[in-house]
Amino acid sequence: MKRYGLLLLMFWVCLPVQAHPHSWISMKTKIVGSDGYITKLSMAWQMDPMTSAYALDGEDVSPAKIKKTLDALAYEAVSNMYQQHYLTQMLVGNKSIDFVKTSKGHYRLDGAKLTLMFDLTLQHPIPLSSSDIRLQVYEPTYYVDMEWQKASDVSLSEQLAKQCKTTLVQPHPTAKQISYAASIPIDVTGDPDLGNLFAQTIKLDCH
Structure with a gap:
């Protein structure tokens, strides 16, 4: 297996x-x-088809072995993302909330696309009375574009839906920042703060 590169989002x-x-x-x-x-x-x-194909290259995806293969890949992907805060920022004001360390997850293969599914439990639950609750998910170097394609891609559990609403806020990088991102060669990782400029934000308003 590709021990390096199984961090889901760092395939070259x-x-x-x-x-x-x-x-x-x-x-x-x-x-x-x-x-x-x-x-x-x-x-x-859900990864794009080319990244999905790269992730599975050389792996045993025969009917008898595919579940075991996908489980092993998901375990390593989620485990490795711990060092990157799971590429996820749950924020209350300027404070980022930590997650309970996990390696649990699973891959689903839908045609040519892999989907990684996993849960992140907050170390300290956030009271709904808190103000300025936000969620961002991004890869820091912007090597990978991570996107909620529509507002309904973010949902609330039944109890939260009774008290909260979400708003999807799109990023607004400048023309200069877009040009800079476009200029980075394929073999260069890039600026570790670049991803934040292109990150969407989910705002939660609760009562």
Whole structure:
């Protein structure tokens, strides 16, 4: 197995372009909570076909072995993302909330696309009475574009839906920042703060 590169989002895929990003993730996120607190995030991240093919290259995907293969790949992907805060920032004001360390997750193969599914439990549940609750998910170097394609890709658990609403805020990088990202060669990782400039934000308003 590819021990390096099983961090889901760090594949060096040889695409025929000379610009960031080089890989694309379509996300769905469910924000979970009860008893007046936000407690967990349930993630489903679908990779583009080329990145999915690279992830499975050389792996045993025969009918008899594919479940074992996907389980092993998911374990390593989620485990490795711990060092990057799972590429996820759950924020209250300027404070980022930590997640309980996990390696649990699973891959689903839908045609040519892999989807990684996993849960992140907050170490300290967020009271719904908190102000300025936000969620961002991004890869810091913008090697990978991570996107909720529509507002409904972010949902709330039943209890949270009674008290909260979400707003999807799109990023507004400048023309200069867009040009800079486009100028980074394919074999250069790039600026570790670049991803934040292109990151969407989910705002939660609760009462």
